[in-house]
Amino acid sequence: MPKRILNGALIPDEGESQSIQSFTDWQASASGQAVCVTPDDDYLALIPHLSALTLITVQFADFNDGRGFSLGRRLREAGYLGELRATGSFIRDQLHYLSRCGFDGFLLAENVAQASVDASLTEFSVSYQAAQDDPLPRFNVVR
C-alpha cells in the first residue's frame, strides 16, 4: 500500500519527479522549486521566495513535536500556494489538524489504507477556531 497522500488521495510513490533540496543547499543556491525544512531551520528566509516554490516538505522528527504545525501556518499565512507536505514521524491521527494548518501533502512513515485516510481527514465537520481551511472562527459567524 502506498504512503503518500496529496489533496486527500493516496498516490503511488514513484519517486519524486523533481529533486528536493535540503534547506542548506537551497540557501546556497537561492534557486530551485522544492525544498525540505525542519523547525530548526531559518525557514522564514523562504518567505520572499515563496512564489518560486512548488513543494515545501516539513520534516517531523517526533510526532509530539508540534512546531511543524505552526511552521505550516506561518508559510501559508505568508502566501505560499504550492504543495506543503509533512514528512517524517507524524502519525495518521494528526492528518486532520495538519490539514487545518495548511498541509495538503503527506508522506506517512507507515502504509495506510484510503479508507483510513478518509476517516482521519474528514472526522470533524465542525471547527470552532480560524485556521488555514477557514479564516473565520465560528464565534464570529454563528451568533
Added chain:
Amino acid sequence: MYTYSIDDRQLLNERVQQFRGQMQRYLSGELPEDQFRPLRLQNGLYLQRQAPMLRIAVPYGLLNTLQLRKLAQITRDYDKGFAHVSTRQNFQLNWPALERVPEILAELAQVDMHCIQTSGNCIRNTTTDQFAGVAVDEVEDPRPYCELIRQWSTLHPEFAYLPRKFKIAVCGSESDRAAIFSHDVGLALQRNAQGDLGVRVLVGGGLGRTPVIGSVIEEWLDIKHLITYLEAILRVYNLLGRRDNKYKARIKILVRAMGVDAFRDAVHQEWAALKDGPSTLDLKTLDAARQHFSPMNYQTLTPDPTALEALAERHQIFKHWLKHNTHPHKIAGYRAVTISLKARGLAPGDITAEQIELIANLADQYSFGEARTTHHQNMVLADVREQDLFKTWQALQAGGLAIANVGHLTDMICCPGGDFCSLANARSLPVADAINERFDDVDFLYDLGQIELNISGCMNACGHHHIGHIGILGVDKKGQEFFQVSLGGKQADPPQIGKILGPSFSAQEIPDVIAKILNTYVNLRHENEIFVDTCHRVGIAPFKECVYA
C-alpha cells in the same frame, strides 16, 4: 449558562466517534501505546497506579442539573459511586475500565459534556472565580470570555502538541479568586478610565518544580483582541518553548530565559499579522457571548436579617455554616453557598453519587438549576435566597455536606497523591486525614481564623502547596515518604510563594508540626491578624524555632 447548538453537539459526537476508533485500534494492537498516549490524554484518560483515571471537563466550573445527574449515574454505572473534584474545577473518576471509556464519553456527550483536553500537552480547561456573575466586587463577569476561550482552544489544530500543558485562568473581580498569577496565562478583566473593557495579561506563572509568579506583559489590552493575542502567545510558545526537558518546557521557563520584554516583542511580532484580523471579537460576538450569561431571573427581595439571625441563634451549627459557608451576593436577599467537600473520612474533593444528586436537587429547588465547582475542590450554589438558606442547610446536613469549615484549616486543597497517581512521591491523602482528625475541634478552628493549607504528593504541585498559607509537599528520600512544610504562600493580593521551613518530616510527625506552627501563630498574632499576615510580619524564624526546638 452557555447552551450547546447543533454544531457543538455534532463536534462532540464526532470526537466520541474518533476516540472510539482510536481505542479499538489500540486494543487490537494496531495503534502502539506511544502513539495512543497523547490521543488518550487529550481525552482525559490516564493510565494510573491502580486503574485508569478519567478527567471530565467542567468548563470554568459551571454545571447544570442534567449534567450533575448524569455524572452521578456515570459514577454508579462505570465507577465505584463517587467522583473527585480537581483543582482545575474538573471531575475525576478513579476506577473506570479502560475499554469502556468511549461509552462514558458517549454518555457525557448526551448532556453536552466531554473530556476534551483535560490532560496532555495542550490548552487545558480554562478556570475562573467560583462566584463569577454574583460577586459583589466584580468588575465584569468572566464567564463569557472563558466561553470564547473554550471555543477557540477546543481542538485547536495548531496547539495540540505543545512543549507542555498550558493553563489559562480568568478573573473579573478586584480580589483574585482564580489564582491567575500561578497560570501559564492569567487574565484580569479591567475597565480603563474611559470605561472600556480590557484585560490585563499575565504570562509565565506556574507552580510545579519551579514556582513562578506570572509577569504582566500587557497592562490593558482591549477585549476585542483577546483571541488574536492569545493565539500569538501560544504560537511563540509552541515554536520556542523547550522540548528537550519536560521539567523546563513550561512557558514560565521560556519567559524567564528570554526576559519579559523580549518575550513581549516576540508576541507582538507574531500578533502584528493577526491583530484586527478575522478572529478579532466584534461587538456582536461579545454581545452574543454575554447573552449566554445574562443575570438569573432574580426576585426583588427585601432582606430580613432578623429572621435569619433568630434562626441562627436557635441553631448554633447553622449559625457557623451561615457565617463561614455563605457569601455576599450582588443581588439583595440572595447569598452564594459553598458546599465543603472536606468532610472527615473522605478525601478532599471526593463526592458520592448521592451527594451529587442532592446538590442537583437543591440547585433545582433553590439556585436556578446550576451549580459550580471551585479550584479549592468544593462546590457552590451561587444564587440562593436568604429565606431558603435554612432549608438548604438542613438538606446538606442530612447529606453530610454541611461541614462549616470553608476558608479554615481543614478546608484543605489536596491532590490524590500516591494512593492513586503514578507521578506522586508520597501519599498525601493520609496526611490530610491525620490533620483532619487532629484538628476536629471547631471552636479551635474558628479561633484560628482563615488559613489555607495545601498538600501536594509531589513537586508537580497539583495540590498548589506553594501558594498555601501552609504548604505540605511529599518528597521521596531513599524510597521513604517525607513531607516538606512551607509557610506564607498566597494565591493573590499579592501572590507569594511560601518559604520552606526546614528539613522534612515523616507523615506521623506532620500533625504535631502543624500544631506547633499554629501555637506559634496564636502566641504571636495581633488582634484580627490572619495566619498568613502574621507569617509575613514575623518571618519564618519563630516558627522554625518552635518546630525544630
